[in-house]
Amino acid sequence: MRKLLPHPGLTVLLILTWLMLVNEFKWGSLVFGTMLGVILPLLTAPYWPDRPVIRNWPAAIEYVLIVIWDIIKSNITVAMIVLFRPRAGLRPAWITVPVELTSPEAITVLAGTITMTPGTVTADIAADGRALLIHCLDAPDPDAVRDDIKARYEARLKRIFA
Secondary structure, X not given: OOOOXXXXXXXXXXXXXXXXXXXXXXXXXXXHHHHHHHHHHHHHHHHXXXXXXXXXXXXXXXXXXXXXXXXHHXXXXXXXXXXXXXXXXXXXXXXXXXXXXXXXXXXXXXXXXXHHOOOEXXXXXXXXXXXXXXXXXXXXXXHHHHHHHHHHHXXXXXXXXX
């Protein structure tokens, strides 16, 4: 079974993504999505020999829900900044966040989470993977932003990937 479905989670994700892109359920779309979900992981399996193992599924689900909530809150905050705050009132900042994560996949998830949250973007990763350079649209207290990222995201990713 592992030879046919080397990444079962990715297979399910690809099928669901295809069905959402089509935006209408049809049996042909389900069949095509299933074909994509089986063929693409088979083609990419040789390039992904040491795939990450999620060790704590409840923590992973909690993480996804927290990220969705943070994206919603940040969208509202950024909209308020753009619509009502004068440019002179903004305090953009470059923040270096030291990273304790060791898994490249966990670091990638952290960087992606920061970038998906409106108002922040991961601009660079240190060559050794021990720090992220983040730009914030408005950061009156850069240390608080750094601490929030470490406590809210990195600590949970340690539980998920450790």
